[in-house]
Amino acid sequence: MPVEQSAPVVRAGKRDSLDKMVDDIERIANAFSRFRKWLDTPVQPDQPKAEGSKKEVPPFDIQQIPDAMRKEHMPISARLMERWFSGELNYSATLEDQRKEINQKGELYSESMIDRTTIKMDWVLRHARAKRQYDRLVNFDIYGSRAYETLKDILGRYRSRGDLSPWTVSDYDIRKLHREFQFQRAAVESSFEQKALQAARRLPNAGVPDDLTGALGAFNFYAAVAGVTFDVGNRKATVTHIVVYVRDGYSFEGVTDSRSQYLGHWSKNGVVIVPSYVAANLADQPWFDFPVVVGSTIANLYEPGKVYYPVRNRSFREWQTRHRQGGDFIIFSDYRPIMLNKPITVYFE
Structure with a gap:
């Protein structure tokens, strides 16, 4: 700046x-x-003021921002930012690397750079804009043509097995399940600046984002296959269960000039x-x-x-x-298991 x-x-x-x-x-x-x-330079201890010095x-x-966030009723945001400050140096060179969880060394993010406990689905879904996108995902988007083609590609890899347990294949790890069986997503468009602009339009003296925006910004809900059956001839597969969760990268990427977010x-x-x-x-x-x-x-x-x-x-x-410190990390919320009232059947032939 x-x-x-x-x-x-x-x-x-x-x-x-x-x-x-x-x-x-x-x-x-x-x-x-x-x-x-x-x-x-690191912050130095306060020095006694010289007598007669100017104000x-x-x-x-x-590093005072997390405490300021708590004063603005943003405790989850504060907790996540404190984690970032205290973390080892870790970042992705590109957005694509972040999506793949690849850091500046070309290595997969270590497990210490994965947060699985801070964000809870119950908390996220208390926000109306998030609940709307969640409902759209589970009621409509998972049945769309794009989701169908993605499922066909994913399940086609396991077609010859005839029996598949996605959780077993993923070692009961949501990070691995996401990598192998995620097939649809729904965006919650609520970046810090967009939320601030919306609030500023309503209340000229307001504009302070809420805790969801401070914590996650614009984020996605994801749907992944959790239960599937194949027919006898392995000509089709039917998805009977899914899980829905939040995955988000906590980072500060983007341009470095005055257009920086x-x-x-x-x-x-x-x-x-x-x-x-x-x-x-x-x-x-x-x-x-x-x-x-x-x-x-x-x-x-x-x-x-x-x-x-x-x-x-x-x-x-x-x-x-x-300071050679500050660790970008990946957030996974807990997940919502869903048995589909309308199972999704994909055909391989």
Whole structure:
């Protein structure tokens, strides 16, 4: 994010005149520079202030975001981000590598980079937009032509066996079951910026995403074969049981310039959303980064948590590069087993 030059400060509220406050603005710009410098060096212990020293705008550490998330009622999001910060260096060079769970070394993600416990289907389905997509998946999408062709290809590999237990083949591991028997998905389109824009349109002073968006962003439900039978001549196979689950990659990929996905303006007290940032991001346009001061008095410039700093995906990638730590990982929720009222039969001839 471009911070070498002094950046304007925008107030999220009633503005005071800053015509005679050049020195204060310069201090804010310097604080923003210290935020950038923090990416290059570990945070040092607080030093005693020299007597008579000038007041300074407190810098921001992105490792404060999980605590800020909890203040915004986003506990699951906070837990996942803390896992990322504490993890060993791990990332995928491309989106395709992430889909295949291949890291920067060309190796399969280790088991330590798989989260199987944090996300629960019951929690996900309490969100109406997720429930709608789940219902669409299990009632319609699994019966579509694309799902049929995928099932035909998957089950055709096991046609000669005449008997198949997907769970046994997968060693009762959802990660392996997904790799071998997943045949349809449904997207929940709720990226951080899209959710923020929707909220900003409804409530001009709101825009804070909910915990589902903070945790998973835009994610997918997946359906995988869990039970199937073949006829005597192995000319057809009938899927009788499936499982549905969430799989998502927790990472901060994307472009590294000012079009990098905007994640909000953060301080230790929470997040504010600047609609102009969201609009620029959605239009894939570059945008100058600048801090936001919340409050109505100049004293807020020096209050910890009152200055909010723009955070993007690249902020985490830069932190990861500088500190050689921070692990992208794959999320699997628990799964919902479903016995199909309308079994799916595929024909091989």
